Amino acid sequence: MRGLAVGLWLAVLPVAGGAADTGAGAATYARICAYCHDTGIGPVLQGRALPPEYIIGVVRNGRAAMPAFRPAEIDDATLTDIAGTIARAPAKQESAP
Template identity: 45%
Template sequence: MTMLRPAYSTPAQITTAMKAQAALTGGAKVYAAHCAYCHDSGFAPSITGRDMPAAAIAGIVRLGPGGMQAFPESQVSDADITALATYLNGLPAAVKSTPGGES
């Protein structure tokens, strides 16, 4: 039987991995609470997998461009935006559908 080595061998690597996982979990919660209603329904464009810097996402969240609602820090904290950016950038880009329903 072959033994697999753990992907993380030092306490620092484990801590880094745990923080990244927590950000993904937190980012998913932020997305579900504030973004998914419009961005998953087709009402607003998909925002996944665009590899945008957290600062750019923060500007969008705070200013609410176009018809998007602006979210003040009292609704979405800076830490939530950082977690959201990590989550969004970790997802694959959305596949655009053609009018015939094919991807």
């Protein structure tokens, strides 16, 4: 199931917004995080093997230009899912637009 979720996530990313339900983490990443992290506003996160605890810490506390997200905005289960998805993701292979 996890492998499937990651595969779907990668398949869905370029479609931004068109996604069927692919899991809370992937959907939330696409809806919130991708806005900055797939556009060059924030650093690329995929393919860096960032530890999930580190990702969760940055999201909860914010970091420089990145706003903090409270549990009311992204609940713990979803955030854990996002962090795991990012941590396991291979580097994005994207041709420049």
